Amino acid sequence: MTTDTPRTHVPDKPSLDGLEDKWLQVWRDQGTYRFDRARAMDLPREQVWAIDTPPPTASGSLHIGHVFGYTQADCIARYKRMTGHEVFYPIGWDDNGLPTERRVQNYYGVRGDATLPYVEGFRPPQEGADGKSVKAADQVPISRQNFIELCDILTVKDEVTFEDTFRYLGLSLDWDVQYRTIDDHSRATAQQAFLRNLARGEAYQAEAPGLWDVTFQSAVAQAELEARDYPGAYHRVAFHAGEEGSGEPVYIETTRPELLPACVALIAHPDDERYQGLLGMSVRSPLFGVEVPVLAHPAAEMDKGAGIAMCCTFGDLTDVQWWRELQLPTRSIITRNGRIQAETPEWITTEGGRSIFAEMATKTTHSAREAVVAALRESGDLDGEPKKTQRKANFFEKGDKPLEIVTSRQWYIRNGGRDEELREAMRARGRELDFHPSYMRSRYDNWVGGLNGDWLISRQRFFGVPIPVWYHVDEQGEVLWDERIVPSEDQLPVDPASQAAPGYDESQRGQAGGFVGDADVMDTWATSSLTPQIAAGWRAGGQGSDPELFAKIFPFDQRPQGHDIIRTWLFATVVRAHLEHGSLPWTDATINGWILDPDRKKMSKSKGNATTPKEMLQQHGTDAIRYWAAAARLGTDTALDEAQMKVGRRLAIKLLNASKFALGFGEVSGDLAEQVTEPLDRAMLASLAEVVDAAGKGYEAMDYTRALEVTETFFWTFCDDYIELVKDRAHGGRGDAAAASARAALRIALDVLLRLFAPVLVYATEEVWSWFREGTVHRQPWPTRDELGLVAAEGDPSLLDTVSAALIGVRKAKSEAKVGMRSEITAMTLTAPAAQVEQLQQAEADLRATGNISGLTYAEGEALGVSEVELIPAEKRVKA
Numbered sequence: 001m002t003t004d005t006p007r008t009h010v011p012d013k014p015s016l017d018g019l020e021d022k023w024l025q026v027w028r029d030q031g032t033y034r035f036d037r038a039r040a041m042d043l044p045r046e047q048v049w050a051i052d053t054p055p056p057t058a059s060g061s062l063h064i065g066h067v068f069g070y071t072q073a074d075c076i077a078r079y080k081r082m083t084g085h086e087v088f089y090p091i092g093w094d095d096n097g098l099p100t101e102r103r104v105q106n107y108y109g110v111r112g113d114a115t116l117p118y119v120e121g122f123r124p125p126q127e128g129a130d131g132k133s134v135k136a137a138d139q140v141p142i143s144r145q146n147f148i149e150l151c152d153i154l155t156v157k158d159e160v161t162f163e164d165t166f167r168y169l170g171l172s173l174d175w176d177v178q179y180r181t182i183d184d185h186s187r188a189t190a191q192q193a194f195l196r197n198l199a200r201g202e203a204y205q206a207e208a209p210g211l212w213d214v215t216f217q218s219a220v221a222q223a224e225l226e227a228r229d230y231p232g233a234y235h236r237v238a239f240h241a242g243e244e245g246s247g248e249p250v251y252i253e254t255t256r257p258e259l260l261p262a263c264v265a266l267i268a269h270p271d272d273e274r275y276q277g278l279l280g281m282s283v284r285s286p287l288f289g290v291e292v293p294v295l296a297h298p299a300a301e302m303d304k305g306a307g308i309a310m311c312c313t314f315g316d317l318t319d320v321q322w323w324r325e326l327q328l329p330t331r332s333i334i335t336r337n338g339r340i341q342a343e344t345p346e347w348i349t350t351e352g353g354r355s356i357f358a359e360m361a362t363k364t365t366h367s368a369r370e371a372v373v374a375a376l377r378e379s380g381d382l383d384g385e386p387k388k389t390q391r392k393a394n395f396f397e398k399g400d401k402p403l404e405i406v407t408s409r410q411w412y413i414r415n416g417g418r419d420e421e422l423r424e425a426m427r428a429r430g431r432e433l434d435f436h437p438s439y440m441r442s443r444y445d446n447w448v449g450g451l452n453g454d455w456l457i458s459r460q461r462f463f464g465v466p467i468p469v470w471y472h473v474d475e476q477g478e479v480l481w482d483e484r485i486v487p488s489e490d491q492l493p494v495d496p497a498s499q500a501a502p503g504y505d506e507s508q509r510g511q512a513g514g515f516v517g518d519a520d521v522m523d524t525w526a527t528s529s530l531t532p533q534i535a536a537g538w539r540a541g542g543q544g545s546d547p548e549l550f551a552k553i554f555p556f557d558q559r560p561q562g563h564d565i566i567r568t569w570l571f572a573t574v575v576r577a578h579l580e581h582g583s584l585p586w587t588d589a590t591i592n593g594w595i596l597d598p599d600r601k602k603m604s605k606s607k608g609n610a611t612t613p614k615e616m617l618q619q620h621g622t623d624a625i626r627y628w629a630a631a632a633r634l635g636t637d638t639a640l641d642e643a644q645m646k647v648g649r650r651l652a653i654k655l656l657n658a659s660k661f662a663l664g665f666g667e668v669s670g671d672l673a674e675q676v677t678e679p680l681d682r683a684m685l686a687s688l689a690e691v692v693d694a695a696g697k698g699y700e701a702m703d704y705t706r707a708l709e710v711t712e713t714f715f716w717t718f719c720d721d722y723i724e725l726v727k728d729r730a731h732g733g734r735g736d737a738a739a740a741s742a743r744a745a746l747r748i749a750l751d752v753l754l755r756l757f758a759p760v761l762v763y764a765t766e767e768v769w770s771w772f773r774e775g776t777v778h779r780q781p782w783p784t785r786d787e788l789g790l791v792a793a794e795g796d797p798s799l800l801d802t803v804s805a806a807l808i809g810v811r812k813a814k815s816e817a818k819v820g821m822r823s824e825i826t827a828m829t830l831t832a833p834a835a836q837v838e839q840l841q842q843a844e845a846d847l848r849a850t851g852n853i854s855g856l857t858y859a860e861g862e863a864l865g866v867s868e869v870e871l872i873p874a875e876k877r878v879k880a
Contacts, residue, residue: 185719214338464521682795
């Protein structure tokens with residue numbers, strides 16, 4: 001058993017106040033949580049614990065949800081470090097992508113314009129916008145490079161604030177292992193992975209219909225969709241059968257009549273008897289007179305509307321499915337800005353149709369809809385008035401308007417959405433991965449099983465990792481999209497928009513016989529899906545590279561993250577590791593829940609209902625906030641509960657005060673275990689040994705909540721019962737040997753409890769440890785049963801339970817008699833089974849001293865109980 005140092009010093013008035021500033025500075029100066037690369041390389045792989053830490057989006061401020069998830073992951077990291085693992089625990093900042101661009105637009109009042117020249121020394125029109133959005137019309141257009149520079153400046157500012165909060169939270173990250181998803185190393189890594197995907201045929205470019213956000217002017221991937229209710233109206237519209245459309249009308253019901261010019265077919269279910277006679281025939285569209293076929297497809301819903309639907313290119317994802325599977329023509333009319341195209345389509349040949357389209361041209365979809373509905377009324381093709389409804393529409397998760405489907409040239413990475421063999425391989429990876437909690441695996445499997453396309457990774461933005469591709473331009477000035485120019489890996493990172501293609505000079509950009517650079521950047525997930533590779537230095541050459549370390553620790557051990565990004569970050573990372581390395585990126589995924597506001601809605605910056613963590617950390621104390629986070633189980637959505645935080649603060653304060661008592665008897669020297677001779681002390685340590693076992697098992701199962709629960713339960717029994725029971729003896733009430741036993745047991749228990757609480761109550765435990773131990777508690781070995789030795793093995797944990805129950809009965813008797821706890825009991829009967837009577841007799845002296853019991857008799861009975869109590873109230877004894 002460890003002996004004390006001669007430096008025990010307990011403050012007169014222990015306090016939580018100021019502990020964060022005191023200890024985070026010590027940890028910073030001493031590199032307490034620094035990853036020891038040399039040691040890791042010498043250790044067996046199983047003794048290294050590598051964590052793929054989530055890089056928070058560096059745009060604006062952190063919110064309390066970050067505190068929640070990162071604390072839970074940190075508890076496990078701290079436990080692993082105490083069990084002798086060398087913990088690789090990096091921190092990254094996800095600073096490229098749309099959220100950063102939006103913040104820069106609002107913060108500086110600017111927007112990027114690729115057509116404008118770079119301005120040296122540009123000063124933005126404003127700095128800071130008080131959290132308000134700046135209208136696009138009021139934003140000053142600036143060059144692409146000027147805009148990127150502002151993104152870089154603001155993200156660095158935000159990251160400094162983020163780091164300050166994370167340090168204050170006590171996260172045991174290694175701040176020497178940092179990366180930004182836009183820095184040279186990350187860009188080179190992402191581009192290298194992309195080029196390898198391209199070389200193997202896993203990345204490809206295609207002109208195809210895709211989801212498009214007209215506000216942000218960017219393509220959107222399936223994983224970024226959010227279905228929301230959106231107001232609309234059903235319009236019952238007549239198509240005309242027969243020659244020249246003179247036959248019986250065929251009614252369809254649509255919420256998007258403005259897409260009538262884009263109609264390519266009517267679709268009915270093959271089993272729908274109502275339309276059997278029409279299948280294979282043609283009908284003419286109202287107003288525009290375009291002949292379209294009537295076709296069968298099982299995705300048509302017989303019980304929805306008229307049971308027959310128009311397929312337009314493109315109104316929704318079902319249209320895309322029908323267009324692809326039935327090999328229908330493309331008749332797109334909606335442009336990237338969300339308006340109807342200016343030119344009248346060639347397939348509209350009637351004079352009336354061309355006239356109506358001219359009225360729609362360049363209008364928004366809303367205005368075009370009004371024009372078409374008015375024309376349908378006039379022609380008599382609108383049956384009745386539109387009926388209002390709420391329809392489900394696809395939105396970009398960060399957008400405010402429904403997505404359109406437009407045809408554009410984009411880059412994709414194969415993920416199983418169109419390849420059954422690859423899809424099954426990705427589902428197999430999900431079965432191979434250990435999810436905590438295990439039921440989260442179904443979310444992964446359901447997502448992979450429901451994929452309907454490959455991963456669209458190109459974005460029409462500025463602040464991101466450029467697609468590292470150029471294209472030849474032929475002698476007629478046409479871009480040859482299939483004749484690509486790619487850099488070598490040692491040239492990375494590159495920016496095709498500002499660097500000439502290999503073998504060309506800048507004067508040949510856009511010229512006949514020259515080249516053009518790909519103008520797009522990668523989706524932020526295309527970089528974030530490589531966080532293990534970036535953090536551990538997968539790429540050979542350049543700053544941040546460490547292939548030896550990567551070979552040692554990849555696959556990582558743990559991926560902590562929220563359940564809402566299983567479909568994006570988790571799945572995308574699995575895809576990249578499978579394609580590049582033929583393995584999982586990590587063995588275990590720990591999935592935290594959301595923080596909910598009082599209305600049970602997820603807290604997020606985008607929803608405007610998030611709470612800033614720094615104020616709460618300062619109000620309640622970091623340990624209290626960490627306690628609240630650790631008390632919530634993995635995967636469980638949890639309400640923001642300040643009452644729970646107050647419980648955590650009370651626990652931390654109690655730890656300080658109980659420690660002061662345990663250490664308040666001067667120096668204790670020698671082998672502490674040998675000095676523990678009293679049955680009650682041994683019983684307490686035996687009970688503590690069971691807690692050590694349970695807490696260790698909890699952490700091994702990633703169940704930090706269970707570990708905290710059993711430790712806290714024991715601790716309150718330790719404080720409320722055990723300390724009270726031995727207080728008189730520890731002060732010498734029964735002689736030196738009995739006092740030494742209590743004092744030694746208190747020291748042993750305190751030493752173990754501090755280490756059990758250390759992953760959660762990081763500041764309070766470090767403070768107390770410094771009162772009587774050298775070094776940091778966070779680098780001490782995790783307690784084990786063997787460490788408690790024979791003294792615990794010889795104890796009976798049920799003895800403490802029995803004596804505690806008796807003490808509770810004594811307190812209850814005094815409370816019911818409405819007398820003070822110091823009142824003397826002159827007579828009392830303790831009834832209990834024979835075995836418990838024997839236990840009570842072993843600790844009778846402690847019970848008598850604690851309860852101020854002068855008269856005590858025993859009786860055998862089925863259950864432990866206190867009866868026949870006679871009291872002298874403390875107040876009467878004082879007056880006498």
